[in-house]
Amino acid sequence: MAVFDAILALVLPPIWGAVAGAILGVISASYVATLLRRWPRGQSASHGRSGCEGCGAPLRWFELLPIISFVIQRGRCRRCAQPIAADHLWMELAGLTIGAAIGWFWPMAQGLALLAGAMIAILLFALDARHQWLPHRLSWALAIWGLALGGWALAGVSAANFTDRLVGLVVGYASLTGIAITYRWWSGRDGLGGGDPPLFAAIGAIGGWQILPATLFLASVGGLAVAVLRLARARESNDDWRQMRLPLGSLLLLALPFAMRLAP
Ligand SMILES: [Zn+2]
Known part of the structure; x- marks a missing residue:
């Protein structure tokens, strides 16, 4: 792994590690936010398409883009105008920041492991803060x-x-x-x-x-x-x-x- 990381460091300067980390961080945080919304209600986050919490309509791919969709739709559902839970936005911004920092400072393999650990920790943090659970x-x-x-x-x-x-x-x-x-x-x-x-x-x-x-x-x-x-x-x-x-x-x-x- 050390040799691989050394070659990678020559090809990719840290900024690209940070970009890759940010993207991975946002994607995994988006999933963590869905778990945070659904787990306490006993719903599964892995089955079924993501739907609006207000009208239940299934979300199209362009409504599921982390951060971007929230900003473009100004935090509301395109159909029923119900506010989208801000949990998604905060969680994705946290994932972006943490992923970028990990990608900048850590070699790839350790960075991936660290990101996985960080996501479990963030979900626990949010579940306890929000639901004392x-x-x-x-x-x-x-x-x-x-x-x-x-x-x-x-x-x-x-x-x-x-x-x-x-x-x-x-x-x-x-x-x-x-x-x-x-x-x-x-x-x-x-x-x-x-x-x-x-x-x-x-x-x-x-x-x-x-x-x-x-x-x-x-x-x-x-x-x-x-x-x-x-x-x-x-x-x-x-x-x-x-x-x-x-x-x-x-x-x-x-x-x-x-x-x-x-x-x-
Ligand atoms: Zn809706």
Whole structure:
């Protein structure tokens, strides 16, 4: 692969890697956005043509172009004028940015692996932020990605070896399970979502056990900031702030890259 990448680097300067990465990023993010819209409703994203969420009409190929179709149609269905969910646009813009960055900085094979991992992480992030839902199998898929491919795809970023990652997976799962049990015993109610321990296991499998404390710390600081903002808003609207649930999974995923930078 190294020889192949060296030849590729001669033929294709990094800008073309970034362009290819951006295109792949947009296409995969477009699929991830469809999963984000359909999964929580129990619909399959792989069967049947994509249809308008308003009138149900099947979409033609030129209505399915990521970002472009949304902009040309000004975010509305061509038939019923119902607004198209902005999830599609945000997700595709995120895919564009992340894909371009990966394509610029990473060799092709590692870049493809990294893009796959990033897409699983983004779907988990969005599902938790929007629906407070972290599907276990998706977290475990990310954990397996971390164990199998993390050391190779993140070679320049993370110094964790396979043992560090395996320990990270076990400690990540055990620590959040322990916190959840302790909290339930102490307060008599659930403080953590059931999907958090597998996700923290996946984070340990990606960056090694070394990054777990920093990830949890940064996510907690972020959670505190979100809680203060929501509290201020709840005061105005008289919502019951005690019913608020923070998307800990989203915060953990957001903290992950920063924690990897901090890790020794
Ligand atoms: Zn429509």
